[in-house]
Amino acid sequence: MTPSPRTFAELTTMRVGGAPRELREATTREQLIETALDVWGSNEPWLLLGGGSNTIVADEGFDGTVILIATRGISEVSTSFTVPAGRAASGPDAPTSHEGSIVIRVQAGEPWDDVVAFAVSRGLAGLEALSGIPGSTGASPVQNIGAYGQEVADVVSSVEFLDYLTGEVETIAVSELGFGYRDSIFKRGRLGIVLSVDFALTPSWRSDTVSDATALSLPIAYPQLADALGVAVGDRAELRRVRDAVLELRASKGMVLDPTDTDTVSVGSFFVNPIVTESFARTLPAGAPRYPLEAPVAQRVMPLDGSAGTQVAGVDGPTLVKLSAAWLIEAAGVKRGFGVPGSGAAISRKHTLAITNRGGATSDDIMGLARYVQALVQSHFGLILQPEPNLIGLEI
Ligand SMILES: Cc1cc2nc3c(=O)[nH]c(=O)nc-3n(C[C@H](O)[C@H](O)[C@H](O)COP(=O)(O)OP(=O)(O)OC[C@H]3O[C@@H](n4cnc5c(N)ncnc54)[C@H](O)[C@@H]3O)c2cc1C
Structure with missing residues (x-):
């Protein structure tokens, strides 16, 4: 078989590692399922890769098949809320509710920070402190990504999962995901692929305004972030300001990918x-x-x-x-x-x-x-x- 032209040095953010024996990229959910069942059926070693920002591979590479997850898509799946009078945001993609949560479904290969940007631009709170984390959305529940007082465990409502043992697609509720600090069932032996993740986000507007520019975050839980925003821990701040402050704090620590900064x-x-x-x-x-x-x-x-x-x-x-x-x-x-x-x-x-x-x-x-x-x-x-x-x- 022809060796893969792409090495792990190209596929991971650590920029080290040789090539996999084979690389198969899936850009749609159906292709991802088909590819995985095919690779699993061969009984050869396999490895999942999203953004490669939490993976380090040996210089010798990997003697098996990498399934590169490049599926895309963010959709709103739960819109059954009433819009309080005078409080609807405008625009075709505007959230339609103030009360309760709005659930968005994100395909596994969607870059994580694009999801945060999407939520913030629509006035949906719950992901803002996780701005700037590299990687894919499908990997986010794997180690329960977290930063600045938020974790995805707080907002994941369920995960659509292709199970390695059964070959079936199932929905796993948050209560079954075994989330802990940088931990989940996926780090403890539950084999398969996260196909998509549902996040329950909070539409949170100031009582007298309707613009997403003034939508508020969840209460700020991290002292350093609260200081940067000039608010007290437990206060809320404008979503966009929280995202900007997190990105600035992260950049000062080298925690936002920057091709010019080693x-x-x-x-x-x-x-x-x-x-x-x-x-x-x-x-x-x-x-x-x-x-x-x-x-x-x-x-x-x-x-x-x-x-x-x-x-x-x-x-x-x-x-x-x-x-x-x-x-x-x-x-x-x-x-x-x-x-x-x-x-x-x-x-x-x-x-x-x-x-x-x-x-x-x-x-x-x-x-x-x-x-x-x-x-x-x-x-x-x-x-x-x-x-x-x-x-x-x-x-x-
Ligand atoms: C500069 C920098 C800053 C970071 N900051 C943070 C931070 O603040 N907080 C934090 O928690 N992490 C942080 N990380 C780590 C990393 O970004 C996250 O763990 C991210 O979720 C990894 O996503 P990925 O797609 O790159 O994962 P990969 O490296 O591609 O994969 C990671 C693991 O998840 C598995 N996996 C990938 N996709 C799937 C899927 N769809 N289904 C099942 N398993 C899958 C892989 O097999 C592998 O075991 C940082 C990394 C970098 C480089």
């Missing part, structure tokens, strides 16, 4: 923020940020012994605390901009949590730096940082 050649945060027991958190230095989780949830607790971690189940578990991986890395002595001499991999100059490809890095370079950071944090604090991206043919 600090953005990354997978975003390389490590997830560790979730540990309260008793373990007490062993850390006084300055270590600690964020008690509101209600104990099923989460993976970082191990102290090099094992894969312990799954702490639900309400009866110990009180859990989220730590800041960036703080731990800096406190272990890793500085922004640090790079191993002779390697193209470096810590971002703008954010300690991002490992970047400054140009010419190999997958091995990236993983070598990741292992170095992990080892330093382990030796200082006794916990093993866990990688956020999907690693293919690579180990940490």
